Amino acid sequence: xxxxxxxxxxxxxxxxxxxxxxxxxxxxxxxxxxxxxxxxxxxxxxxxxxxxxxxxxxxxxxxxxxxxxxxxxxxxxxxxxxxxxxxxxxxxxxxxxxxxxxxxxxxxxxxxxxxxxxxxxxxxxxxxxxxxxxxxxxxxxxxxxxxxxxxxxxxxxxxxxxxxxxxxxxxxxxxxxxxxxxxxxxxxxxxxxxxxxxxxxxxxxxxxxxxxxxxxxxxxxxxxxxxxxxxxxxxxxxxxxxxxxxxxxxxxxxxxxxxxxxxxxxxxxxxxxxxxxxxxxxxxxxxxxxxxxxxxxxxxxxxxxxxxxxxxxxxxxxxxxxxxxxxxxxxxxxxxxxxxxxxxxxxxxxxxxxxxxxxxxxxxxxxxxxxxxxxxxxxxxxxxxxxxxxxxxxxxxxxxxxxxxxxxxxxxxxxxxxxxxxxxxxxxxxxxxxxxx
Amino acid sequence: xxxxxxxxxxxxxxxxxxxxxxxxxxxxxxxxxxxxxxxxxxxxxxxxxxxxxxxxxxxxxxxxxxxxxxxxxxxxxxxxxxxxxxxxxxxxxxxxxxxxxxxxxxxxxxxxxxxxxxxxxxxxxxxxxxxxxxxxxxxxxxxxxxxxxxxxxxxxxxxxxxxxxxxxxxxxxxxxxxxxxxxxxxxxxxxxxxxxxxxxxxxxxxxxxxxxxxxxxxxxxxxxxxxxxx
Numbered sequence: 001x002x003x004x005x006x007x008x009x010x011x012x013x014x015x016x017x018x019x020x021x022x023x024x025x026x027x028x029x030x031x032x033x034x035x036x037x038x039x040x041x042x043x044x045x046x047x048x049x050x051x052x053x054x055x056x057x058x059x060x061x062x063x064x065x066x067x068x069x070x071x072x073x074x075x076x077x078x079x080x081x082x083x084x085x086x087x088x089x090x091x092x093x094x095x096x097x098x099x100x101x102x103x104x105x106x107x108x109x110x111x112x113x114x115x116x117x118x119x120x121x122x123x124x125x126x127x128x129x130x131x132x133x134x135x136x137x138x139x140x141x142x143x144x145x146x147x148x149x150x151x152x153x154x155x156x157x158x159x160x161x162x163x164x165x166x167x168x169x170x171x172x173x174x175x176x177x178x179x180x181x182x183x184x185x186x187x188x189x190x191x192x193x194x195x196x197x198x199x200x201x202x203x204x205x206x207x208x209x210x211x212x213x214x215x216x217x218x219x220x221x222x223x224x225x226x227x228x229x230x231x232x233x234x235x236x237x238x239x240x241x242x243x244x245x246x247x248x249x250x251x252x253x254x255x256x257x258x259x260x261x262x263x264x265x266x267x268x269x270x271x272x273x274x275x276x277x278x279x280x281x282x283x284x285x286x287x288x289x290x291x292x293x294x295x296x297x298x299x300x301x302x303x304x305x306x307x308x309x310x311x312x313x314x315x316x317x318x319x320x321x322x323x324x325x326x327x328x329x330x331x332x333x334x335x336x337x338x339x340x341x342x343x344x345x346x347x348x349x350x351x352x353x354x355x356x357x358x359x360x361x362x363x364x365x366x367x368x369x370x371x372x373x374x375x376x377x378x379x380x381x382x383x384x385x386x387x388x389x390x391x392x393x394x395x396x397x398x399x400x401x402x403x404x405x406x407x408x409x410x411x412x413x414x415x416x417x418x419x420x421x422x423x424x425x426x427x428x429x430x431x432x433x434x435x436x437x
Numbered sequence: 438x439x440x441x442x443x444x445x446x447x448x449x450x451x452x453x454x455x456x457x458x459x460x461x462x463x464x465x466x467x468x469x470x471x472x473x474x475x476x477x478x479x480x481x482x483x484x485x486x487x488x489x490x491x492x493x494x495x496x497x498x499x500x501x502x503x504x505x506x507x508x509x510x511x512x513x514x515x516x517x518x519x520x521x522x523x524x525x526x527x528x529x530x531x532x533x534x535x536x537x538x539x540x541x542x543x544x545x546x547x548x549x550x551x552x553x554x555x556x557x558x559x560x561x562x563x564x565x566x567x568x569x570x571x572x573x574x575x576x577x578x579x580x581x582x583x584x585x586x587x588x589x590x591x592x593x594x595x596x597x598x599x600x601x602x603x604x605x606x607x608x609x610x611x612x613x614x615x616x617x618x619x620x621x622x623x624x625x626x627x628x629x630x631x632x633x634x635x636x637x638x639x640x641x642x643x644x645x646x647x648x649x650x651x652x653x654x655x656x657x658x659x660x661x662x663x664x665x666x667x
Contacts, residue, residue: 008663035471064605066664073663084473109469206472207455209445327666411443411456418444425446428455429472 007074009058011119013167013317014273018119019063019070019093020338026380027093028118032130032357032390033111035371040107041141046081048137049105053079055154056129058163058271059120062100063093068331070119075100084108090202090378093117105133110371112137118273123357123375124261125271127390128152130373131362138369145365159269166268171318172311191255191351192284194243194385196404205431207410208374209398211422213391219420225294227389228356229301231398232258232280233293234416235354235387240288242408248284255281257353260305276313278304279350290416350383357390367393376401385409405432438463489532496524514565522558526551541595542609546616549588556580582620582634586641589617593645604656607649608664611657614649617642 011019018028053060061072077099084106092104092115102117103126112134116126135151147153152162199205213227220230236254244251259275268274280300282293303309320326326334357375375390376399385402400410417424438447438461440454447454449465503520529551534544553576560572596610620635629635650657661667 010666039469064663066666069666071663071666108473109471111471203475208471407456407458414443414445414456423446424444425448426440426443426455427448427471428451429475430451430453430455431475433453433458 009061009072009163010165011070011072012165012270012272012274013314013321014275015119016069016321017338018117020335021342022093022117026378027091028378029090029092029115030118030123030126030375030377030388031113031115032123032126032360033113033374033376034130034134035373036110036112036134037369037371039109040112040137042081042083042107044140045105045107045112045133045137048133048140049079049081051154052129052133052136055132055152055156055158056271057158058125059101059103059129061102061120063102063117063119065331068327068329068334070331072102072120077101079105082106084111084113090204093119103129121271122259122261122273122275123355123388124263124275125273127357127360127375128271131360134370135363135366138366143365143369145363145369148363148365150361150363161269162271164268164270165272166262166266166270166274167314167318170262170266170268170311171314174315174319189255189281189349190252191281191349192239192244192248192252193348193382194239194351194404194409196384196402196406198381198384198403199405199431203403203431204379205400205402205405205407205429206376207400207407207426207428209400209410209414209417210372210395210425210427211398211417213394213396215422216396219422223291223294225298227396228258229294229297231356231387231389232256232297232354233290234413235352236280236282236293236297237288237290237416238409238412239351240284242412244284245288251284253281253283254351255279255349257350258301259353259355260301260310261358262310265305265307265310276304276310348382352383353377353386353388355386355388357388360390360392362392372397374399379403387413407432492528496528500524514562516562519558519562522555526555540609541599541606542592542613545588545592545595546613549584549616552584553581556584578629578631579634582629582638585617585620586634586638589614589638589642589645596649600653600656604653605660605664607653607657608660611646611649614642614646617645 021028057074058072060075062075062077064071064073079099079101082104092098093102098104102120104115106113106115112130114126114130114133120126121129131150132152132154135145135147136154138145216227216230220227223230225233235256239254244254256279258278258280260278261275262268263270263274266274278301280297282288282296355375355377360373362370370392372395373390373392374397375388377386377388379386379401381403384404385400388399388401390397390399398413400407400413414424414426438449439445440447440457440459440461442457442459443454445454445456447461448468448471449463450468450470451461452464453460500517500521504517507515507517529547533539534548537544539547556576557573560576563570563572592610592613596606599606617638619638620629621639623629624632624635
């Protein structure tokens with residue numbers, strides 16, 4: 001724990017955009033939740049958080065404005081765990097309550113939830129932090145757990161590579177004329193936008209679908225696809241069946257954004273952002289069948305996961321950051337340009353986001369304490385629904401997050417899973433129904 | 438419990454199916470819910486909006502009344518503009534300075550610019566009343582350099598108090614102090630004719646900058662690295 005760590009650091013390449021995007025009611029947050037078998041003890045959780053934070057210097061920071069870019073400065077202010085509010089967290093960075101920290105840990109009954117600002121880290125980085133927090137919490141409760149090298153415990157030495165900007169580390173030098181700007185360009189077509197009645201109170205509806213991961217893998221083997229491909233395809237079908245089929249003529253393409261974790265591909269152990277988006281598009285005016293959609297999703301992901309293609313993408317985004325006029329442009333001007341371009345071009349090329357966090361790999365000793373984990377990502381008025389997935393032990397948890405009232409897409413999705421022979425269980429925060437809990 | 442409509446298993450802690458909202462049998466009120474119930478709603482930010490609306494409603498009313506009185510009695514000296522400017526200034530003083538989260542440097546700079554702007558506006562109105570008095574001349578020669586100097590004194594005091602806890606204030610302070618050289622530059626350009634107020638401002642700025650460097654050169658270097666991504 002004596003590694004010399006810089007007391008401030010620049011935002012990583014992909015994080016630079018998030019503070020500019022952070023609006024008054026939407027800060028690009030995502031949540032990782034651990035459901036425990038026993039009720040959470042707040043004092044122990046508080047103690048665990050303080051211990052864990054010392055192990056993760058990239059989380060012990062506050063966001064500040066520089067002359068040209070935002071940056072993260074070391075934060076020595078006290079950190080607190082909160083009892084979960086009935087309104088889901090939508091503000092952390094602009095909130096005065098959190099002492100400048102870009103994440104917030106809360107609890108309720110058996111839940112331990114971490115809300116993270118995307119500029120700080122991506123799902124994989126936050127997952128490591130939450131695993132360590134829950135491990136420390138259980139250790140403080142006197143539970144004897146062998147970490148099996150799956151947890152960055154408070155005693156694990158800090159690896160400086162955990163703090164690296166893996167975009168910069170894996171970027172190759174290219175000349176301006178060799179840049180492949182097209183690799184960043186998406187479809188020019190506007191996407192089909194999900195409509196619905198928004199919650200008036202600013203709340204979010206959350207629905208979790210749980211299913212046994214072994215059965216799901218067996219189905220995927222039958223169909224010759226991955227879990228991500230199958231789930232994304234069912235998501236396309238659910239949007240089509242619930243919102244478009246027989247209701248909308250000549251609908252725009254359904255475009256789902258799917259983040260790709262680049263750590264394995266580049267051997268990175270960074271706890272900061274290191275993922276890129278794949279844009280998957282399907283025309284709802286053509287045949288929407290599961291097998292055909294699996295093939296579309298497979299082709300899109302294969303194209304976007306090609307290492308050379310990704311290297312080009314990284315080189316282009318890094319070059320954009322290092323471009324001299326961009327470097328000397330004051331932050332206020334960048335923000336102004338961003339706001340104006342957002343006003344005119346907006347985020348109308350995305351129907352929804354589907355993010356699969358993958359396996360939250362916990363030691364076997366934790367199986368008797370942790371029931372499940374879930375992962376949920378933020379939504380906004382243009383893309384009011386998102387789907388995310390996380391797998392722990394034998395259970396896959398799919399989480400739908402939405403700022404609109406109706407649950408048609410979730411219901412259709414669950415029906416597809418049960419039709420495939422999966423045993424599905426459901427839980428929800430029941431935001432759309434008064435007095436349901 | 439099982440929802441017969443959706444064919445999914447549902448926890449016993451809800452009254453209706455989360456997917457189809459049909460009523461379920463077997464609700465167990467003792468079983469704790471996964472999430473907090475939809476309870477107390479967050480307070481809406483109406484108070485802020487209503488204060489702004491109320492202030493500007495009354496402010497515009499006062500401005501229009503002042504305009505009516507002014508143009509009705511003596512339209513040659515249009516002092517009603519000053520009423521409007523003072524109303525706007527009071528709003529900016531409260532909302533953008535006293536209640537704002539901005540850094541102290543931004544607040545001091547804003548107040549400095551507003552005060553100089555107000556002084557020039559007052560001078561313009563007085564010139565309508567008595568053209569021979571040349572109030573704009575006095576504002577340019579004396580008031581502007583001295584306002585800058587006073588702003589810098591305020592900034593230095595805040596820096597002195599806060600520099601240990603918030604070393605970033607040192608960099609902000611130096612930037613603001615650099616503005617103190619503006620009057621002497623304007624003197625060099627012959628915009629300002631009287632030397633001593635500009636000299637006072639420049640000397641104060643120079644001494645303060647040297648003091649900042651002497652007392653906190655390490656902190657300044659570190660904070661400058663952060664601010665400018667060096």
